[in-house]
Ligand SMILES: Nc1ncnc2c1ncn2[C@@H]1O[C@H](COP(=O)(O)OP(=O)(O)O)[C@@H](O)[C@H]1O
Ligand SMILES: O=P(O)(O)OC[C@H]1O[C@](O)(COP(=O)(O)O)[C@@H](O)[C@@H]1O
């Protein structure tokens with residue numbers, strides 16, 4: 001229910017088990033929005049469970065509300081299912097590099113707002129717990145046995161995140177036992193492990209790919225958690241995209257069900273930038289930069305010949321961010337096609353008409369297309385999936401470039417010169433650039449601080465510029481997509497001058513749908529969240 005607390009002295013405080021606040025009505029020990037589930041009679045600290053445990057199958061979301069429509073979407077903590085765990089002073093306070101920092105530890109009440117553009121009367125809205133080091137930790141350095149796994153497709157920066165987790169654990173928290181799991185999730189039960197030290201990972205950020213290897217599929221929860229338990233691992237760092245975070249969430253639930261003192265921390269990876277809530281994903285910046293080289297080549301080729309068309313296909317299965325940003329950055333692109341914006345070929349306002357106009361006016365043009373765009377135009381879609389269950393796409397770039405050639409030679413009797421460039425794997429197999437490297441460090445450190453502080457079942461990431469701990473379901477239930485009724489897409493249309501392929505009626509209908517979705521989401525927030533007591 002909505003809060004009736006006085007505004008001058010808010011009753012609500014965020015309880016952070018890792019900072020030393022006493023349990024008082026002002027500093028509640030539990031977010032009671034979701035009633036605590038039954039607990040195991042004897043909590044396990046990495047002891048293999050032999051009998052049945054009394055913990056329910058899925059943890060409830062930890063949601064609390066405060067005055068003014070404040071909502072905290074908190075992340076799970078080990079003490080939620082293993083009460084009375086001992087705490088230890090954070091070793092960072094004795095670390096010569098960090099001990100001089102003024103107020104190094106994060107304030108217990110700090111949370112990060114999901115929306116920062118607000119109106120005078122709008123509710124304060126959803127918040128996430130701010131990431132960073134806590135005064136108290138739930139692991140002694142000598143007891144930590146961490147592991148790192150990378151899953152899904154490649155992305156620039158994977159090696160940097162691995163390096164920074166290893167170096168961060170080692171140098172900040174004095175952790176000495178860190179294992180690399182080879183070849184993605186299946187590596188837990190079917191591959192060797194690699195002991196990781198700062199020396200082993202020292203130079204890996206200069207290389208593309210992941211030194212651990214990766215894979216799709218192979219998520220067998222019971223085998224993975226058995227392996228975690230058998231090896232005595234108590235911190236699991238999982239680097240991967242939406243599929244990987246879903247997998248991490250299931251691992252967390254199973255660990256919790258078994259009552260193990262094991263934390264699971266997700267670091268979001270997606271070259272497509274399709275993970276919701278976070279500002280952007282690591283490697284995206286690098287990919288957009290690398291895409292410029294392909295676009296430049298396409299432009300040079302196109303403008304050097306008569307009726308030249310440079311056609312570049314970029315990654316972007318469901319979300320066209322790489323194509324959109326690469327287009328906006330380049331200024332040489334005349335048409336950008338993304339999955340979110342349907343287009344058509346023939347007739348007035350269609351792609352062929354636009355191409356012909358540009359060829360007549362400028363003598364050449366550059367097209368950038370995301371791999372997931374226009375899939376609906378292909379006669380038959382591929383009904384195949386990869387090992388993770390992702391739909392396999394047809395090569396729409398090849399298909400469209402051939403259709404453009406056919407259209408102009410057969411129907412318009414125009415000689416065109418089209419060069420098709422497919423740098424999709426090139427833009428994700430390279431090392432991360434300087435800005436992504438720094439970003440990877442922050443993500444790795446956030447994950448380490450959260451894990452040491454006993455948080456679990458969370459993904460890290462910047463929300464409006466501040467790093468936060470985000471419950472798994474926020475990043476797995478939905479996808480970040482280009483909103484074609486937003487200003488950014490309008491900027492793109494105005495920079496390329498391409499048609500929007502939509503009529504006014506369609507735009508109005510889209511805007512209406514979006515507004516309804518937003519209102520529905522706001523109502524749901526109001527209905528589902530109860531006051532913390
Ligand atoms: N719903 C799910 N539940 C459990 N594991 C999943 C789920 N979806 C994907 N995974 C696992 O996550 C890993 C990576 O998923 P994938 O979709 O290939 O890449 P990404 O994480 O980059 O999206 C794979 O090992 C896959 O089996
Ligand atoms: O050929 P692969 O390795 O299966 O990957 C292709 C897919 O991987 C991506 O680069 C990223 O996908 P994930 O985030 O699922 O790893 C997509 O853009 C692309 O469709």
Ligand SMILES: [Mg+2]
Nearest residue numbers: 152241242243
């Ligand atoms: Mg994915």
